[in-house]
Amino acid sequence: MFCPKCGDEFVPRIRECPDCRVPLATEAPPKPKFEPEFVELVTVLVTRDTGELLIAKSLLEAEGIRYLAKGEGLQNLFGCGSLGAGYNLLVGPIQLQVAAKDADDAKALLCTNK
Numbered sequence: 001m002f003c004p005k006c007g008d009e010f011v012p013r014i015r016e017c018p019d020c021r022v023p024l025a026t027e028a029p030p031k032p033k034f035e036p037e038f039v040e041l042v043t044v045l046v047t048r049d050t051g052e053l054l055i056a057k058s059l060l061e062a063e064g065i066r067y068l069a070k071g072e073g074l075q076n077l078f079g080c081g082s083l084g085a086g087y088n089l090l091v092g093p094i095q096l097q098v099a100a101k102d103a104d105d106a107k108a109l110l111c112t113n114k
């Protein structure tokens, strides 16, 4: 018996995956095409300044460091002007995050260029 969710194999008398709480299937589930990538993210920059953010992004891009900007969606949403400038005050700072393995490089990059 196989769990259709996590793919674990169980002895036939078990009917439900103890981890996923789903009924087991007799067939093994197809292997996912891509293993979900687990990346530990580290915040390297917190800013409300979109200019600073743009510079930081271009620096990271130039070095080929992948990043994630948390809170950027909100900023764009409220920054479009339709709600009025006052709403920008409600938007928190943007966090720029990179994978832990790139954190040192990213920090060095951002600090030397400040």
Ligand SMILES: [Zn+2]
Residues within 6 Å of the ligand: 003, 004, 005, 006, 007, 008, 017, 018, 019, 020, 021
């Ligand atoms: Zn499972």
